[in-house]
Amino acid sequence: MARYDRAITVFSPDGHLFQVEYALEAVRKGNAAVGVRGTDIVVLGVEKKSAAKLQDSRSVRKIVNLDDHIALACAGLKADARVLINRARIECQSHRLTVEDPVTVEYITRYIAGLQQKYTQSGGVRPFGLSTLIVGFDPYSGVPSLYQTDPSGTFSAWKANATGRNSNSIREFLEKNYKETSGQETVKLAIRALLEVVESGGKNIEVAVMTKEGLRQLDEAEIDAIAAEIEAEKEATEAAKKAPPKEK
């Protein structure tokens, strides 16, 4: 139908889907989000724009639950995120109803990515303008996972990844500094990565931790404490670097 020809995702002569690439641009303008997987824990951190004075910060939760054992953070258009998150939540419950089992992280990631892909191949709609980081523990096996999806509908598993603003620098940092960690070490690594591009302080980042028991949002005081620890460690290593040459 001619009326649906407007603003659909079509191929360019050199094989690009411009709408999808523009959607990726929108993601690049969104808040930085980072995810790090440990052996028994997965950590999500998101950059928080300084809250307006009159805004109730509790209503602007950036890291959300999809189910008891799965959480999601995203970068890009927040309104699109709300729609996608609602559909994913329904799918999590629908799966529980039809097979009496909670979803695996891979299953729900595949579902969300499939949804994002559908909107790149349908008439009269535009792609979702967000990339998601999905973390969780598989039921029964208890294996932690971190997945990323993007507006084109591709998804893959990661040990650590970042998306949104300055994601390249965060990813570079993670590639240099990633190692298999557990517990608090993983949390520190995630916050260190995020602090590469965000001003330090508990009010500028939101961090949540997913363990076998469930999702826990860290409050400002905790984040401030960890950030202070990181600062102290940084200063210690700098001091150690400066000290030996002097002694010679």
Added chain:
Amino acid sequence: MKLDTTGLESSAPVWGSPSELVDGFSAAPFFELPVTTDFDGFQKEAIQMVKPAKGTTTLAFIFKEGVMVAADSRASMGGYISSQSVKKIIEINPYMLGTMAGGAADCQFWHRNLGIKCRLHELANKRRISVTGASKLLANILYSYRGMGLSVGTMIAGWDETGPGLYYVDSEGGRLKGMRFSVGSGSPYAYGVLDNGYRYDMSVEEAAELARRAIYHATFRDGASGGVASVYYVGPNGWKKLSGDDVGELHYKYYPVMLSTVEQEMVEVAGA
């Protein structure tokens, strides 16, 4: 009547129009109602036509070593025995069995369909489907055909990550989890023997013998059950057929002919 074919479709239908993108759930099954003046009467007649007689005996129970599944092999049409060699234990996949009671075609078709869905689940999710999940898939399909004359009384038995599993699923849409079930016209007789002899910690041989006996006793008293008593065992490595004995021979094995002592011998009268 247009039937609900969601059970036959692949689980990822191709979406075309934008309105369907809005739905969270896949479309609920819909069907056209038949054109009659008396719909309720029509429904009743349809059900009477395929009256679920379920002339058979099947049973299954969970014990320490796994699941034991057994069934007879007689098919009857009223008083006529149409076959003595029907396979009533259906192999859904190498680690799951289903039993047949009710309409043979319905059971065979939907078990085969369930096997397809289980395999698709494995391929999509890289792990086997649980017995819970498989029985729920079948129960949901049967529920969507509720009232349309399907006749299925089946047990899904299998071994999955959580151990042995046994579910009873029927065409009324019911689904029950349990340790011991028997389905069919011979089930009261089978239950008598099964419930009497059951212990959780039996060996595989003891459990097989119990299952065999229960089927035999049901075939002895119930006219619609007979033929061959098949016994299958489902363990951690999948199912295995243990035995298939003709119930006629089992009768003489359990109750061999005793030569009784003769009190008075007949003697030939000499002369006449």
